[in-house]
Amino acid sequence: MMLHIPGLLTPEELAECRALLAAAQWEDGLTTAGGQAALVKRNRQLAENTPTIARLREIVTEALLRNPLFFSAALPKCILPPFFNRYEDGGHYGNHIDNAIRYAHGSRMPVRTDVSTTVLFSDPDEYEGGDLVIEDTYGTHEAKLPAGDAIVYASTSLHRVEPVTKGARLASFLWTQSMVRDDWKRHMLFELDMNIQKLRAQVGETAETVALVGHYHKLLQLWAET
Structure with a gap:
């Protein structure tokens, strides 16, 4: 299942996130890529030691937990702390499937990745390319959403981010272990x-x-x- 959640973030939350991300410290996105993903991943990611990452994670997680569409679709048991990435200058993420098990930063507790979520901070007119393309049993779907919106889909889906040829695409991505595995x-x-x-x-x-x-x-x- 793929679900578009419009207006996940309030205008105030979106503005705060954009301001924090504008002053953020970025590192190579390969730091969180698995072996297969590392071959096709070319982007930048918010560093774990960035002082503002805790506040950004709080905003995104609280927005998800209060959203009835997200709760109904994901039936969350555990939400991993969100990550934040930046695509520009041809940055892309080729076809891949998310790792089945992940660990929160500094934790040894395994979390099953049933549901993937992407939250956008850049509006479509701020960059060219950068479409999220998801392939599942229902076909191929392309998403390029307004800032503040989210897309939710099964983590077992093959998906990619097309190259960003102009501007910058800023987003958050995260995984949820659902109460319902299937x-x-x-x-x-x-x-x-x-x-x-x-x-x-x-x-x-x-x-x-x-x-x-x-x-x-x-x-x-x-x-x-x-």
Whole structure:
């Protein structure tokens, strides 16, 4: 499943992030690349010792946790601290699949990467190229989103960032371990949740909507790993 979340960040949060990133210290993005990814990754990344990275991570993580679309789609059990990257001067990230297991900086606790998320800080008219291209069982999808928006997709998807030929593309990327490991099951739960909300808006709280909510929670109870 691939999901576009518009307006994840408030205008105030976006402005603060952009200001912090403008004064940030960047390093070679290969510092977090696995063996296969290192062959196709050409970008810069916010250094872990940057004083402002904690505040940036706080803003992005809190925005995700309060967003009902993200929660419904990802059903988060654990969200790894976000990273931040910068593409310019032909920077790109070729076709790759994210590592199945990752560790937070300084931690030995393994986290399964079920769901990948990208949050944009640059508007599309600020750079050329830089499309996020995702290939999954539903086809090939291209995303070039407004600043403050997010895209959520299965970490098992083949994906890439096209070369940025002009300007700079700044973004955050992160991984979530879901309570529901299987992408198809998460997709079914998300669709059921969205349709329940639409029915409630149309007909209010009825015996049928209450029953559907019950079915949703029975499936979540059956599939969730807590």
